[in-house]
Amino acid sequence: MRHITSIASRELQSLFVSPVAYAVLTLFAVLAGFFFLSxxxxxxxxxxxxxxxxxxxxxxxxNLNDYVLSPFLGTMSVVLLFxxxxxxxxxxxxxxxxxxxxxxxxxxxxxxDIVFGKFLAAALFVLIxxxxxxxxxxxxxxxxxxxxxxxxxxxxxxxxxGLVYAAVGTFASSVTRSQVIAFFLSFVxxxxxxLLSILADLGAAGGALGTDTWIAGFLRYVSTAEHFxxxxxxxxxxxxxxxxxxxxxxxxxxxxxxxxxxxxx
Amino acid sequence: xxxxxxxxxxYGEILAVDHFSFVVTQGEVxxxxxxxxxGKTTTMRMLTGFLPPTDGGVEIAGHDMLLDPLAAxxxxxxxxxxxxxxxxxxxxxxxxxxARLKDVPRSRRREAVDRALERCGLTAVRRRxxxxxxxxxxxxxxxxxxxxxxxxxxxxDEPTVGLDPTQIREIRGLIxxxxxxxxxxxxxxxxLSTHILPEVEAxxxxxxxxxxGRKVVDAPLSQLTAGGRSLEEIFARETGRDVVAEEGAA
Numbered sequence: 001m002r003h004i005t006s007i008a009s010r011e012l013q014s015l016f017v018s019p020v021a022y023a024v025l026t027l028f029a030v031l032a033g034f035f036f037l038s039x040x041x042x043x044x045x046x047x048x049x050x051x052x053x054x055x056x057x058x059x060x061x062x063n064l065n066d067y068v069l070s071p072f073l074g075t076m077s078v079v080l081l082f083x084x085x086x087x088x089x090x091x092x093x094x095x096x097x098x099x100x101x102x103x104x105x106x107x108x109x110x111x112x113d114i115v116f117g118k119f120l121a122a123a124l125f126v127l128i129x130x131x132x133x134x135x136x137x138x139x140x141x142x143x144x145x146x147x148x149x150x151x152x153x154x155x156x157x158x159x160x161x162g163l164v165y166a167a168v169g170t171f172a173s174s175v176t177r178s179q180v181i182a183f184f185l186s187f188v189x190x191x192x193x194x195l196l197s198i199l200a201d202l203g204a205a206g207g208a209l210g211t212d213t214w215i216a217g218f219l220r221y222v223s224t225a226e227h228f229x230x231x232x233x234x235x236x237x238x239x240x241x242x243x244x245x246x247x248x249x250x251x252x253x254x255x256x257x258x259x260x261x262x263x264x265x
Numbered sequence: 266x267x268x269x270x271x272x273x274x275x276y277g278e279i280l281a282v283d284h285f286s287f288v289v290t291q292g293e294v295x296x297x298x299x300x301x302x303x304g305k306t307t308t309m310r311m312l313t314g315f316l317p318p319t320d321g322g323v324e325i326a327g328h329d330m331l332l333d334p335l336a337a338x339x340x341x342x343x344x345x346x347x348x349x350x351x352x353x354x355x356x357x358x359x360x361x362x363x364a365r366l367k368d369v370p371r372s373r374r375r376e377a378v379d380r381a382l383e384r385c386g387l388t389a390v391r392r393r394x395x396x397x398x399x400x401x402x403x404x405x406x407x408x409x410x411x412x413x414x415x416x417x418x419x420x421x422d423e424p425t426v427g428l429d430p431t432q433i434r435e436i437r438g439l440i441x442x443x444x445x446x447x448x449x450x451x452x453x454x455x456x457l458s459t460h461i462l463p464e465v466e467a468x469x470x471x472x473x474x475x476x477x478g479r480k481v482v483d484a485p486l487s488q489l490t491a492g493g494r495s496l497e498e499i500f501a502r503e504t505g506r507d508v509v510a511e512e513g514a515a
Contacts, residue, residue, distance in 0.1 A: 006365045010351075017353045103349035103410070106313040107366040108335040263317055 003109050007117025024083050028129055031079050036136045039072040064146040070232055073154045077161050081190050087125050088169025089182040091118045096177045115256050119170050126162035150234040157231035160244040165190055167251035174258040197223035266291045266454040267418055271321035274307050281307045283478040289454055294444045296469030297458040300504050304478040305458040309422050313343040326417050339368055342416040346423055348407025352396030356387055356406055360413050367414035377413050385409040401432040421457040437468050462496045476504045
């Protein structure tokens, strides 16, 4: 445990003395501001339109959670898909190019110490990003009254998705010596994981997979998007939480295997 | 202190190290010699537990590297061919981190770092960022990280490569110091690899020569050079190569 925190804190320090962390934080803040503003403006325009047509019954169902926060958090989950691989790409690749993997692997550490330490650093960075994002719903609470439970569920969904990104990124950085390859590998893996449910939808539409076959069900379960959306709606279910745990766990298991295999080559 | 039993390492078809055995007792300084590509680095990596041997075993300070890897690794200080440094860290911060990795208890960490800094002549640059240091200083930081936890065994892979003559002399003096008995007790046991022959003559009372993965010489230096032969001649005879070009690097 002591070793895990040593490795994680060194990793975070390195991130924050290099420009990478600041670049990611800045880009993230700019994009978040942009998308938040556009969601708010869109909401405003929608409400105006309803009033023009005097469709007051529609006004009943319009709310900040479904019309501002949901689309906003959905967009941010895609933004994170681009940014987090930028943070995780250096986790193991930098050790290999510095030659410091030789220090880590000849120190009295287990490989799990190293893997958890690296993941913990990335996870804490994700937490910082999500907390930063918490400012925006905060603004909504100041000027309006979104539902607190649903907002919390949305933030939790984003955090869990971010942790999945971090775990997959950790794995990608453990299998290569190149930061660029690590970046694209994690990006592609995450994109595929996110979009698998589309295959299920298309298959169902064309009749190739059917709607209720086990393949369609499997694709939907594996896809991050499905679980993210369900959580976002405020449905916190064990099966969804288990999904995130499962993906993070198996990514870290693969990372451990990858680090171990460098020894046997 | 260090025991290698029938160490072998195979990379695909190539047998890089071939049934290599030796024992080094406490306080000895052993020069590990061989032409480039003879298997020096591979052997050292197996001794430190970085690479698992294909066959055979290693015992460090009584701990088997395969059965009790954590205890065995705790007993080793290792300077790889490229010092394992984080360019963005400062010298003292880096050594403190290494001390934590090597299980130096919290209460003794500051002291351990200060002592390593002092022994390696780094006190003046303790707050400097490693990436901004000269090569000689970086090599010394590498050495400091190997000794920060006062391991009984030191394994140094070409500790003086790329240094200028003054720095080489300083590092050699330091290595001699590390092995010199203190209060009548033998201190660190050192294995250092090099292909610079005068280095061996300067600091290593015992020589192990490796050629094509096999041990070809293992004897005290005094015995080897007793017949009036130079180490250079022995090296040339045993490895069947002209060494003049390589010695030029020294």
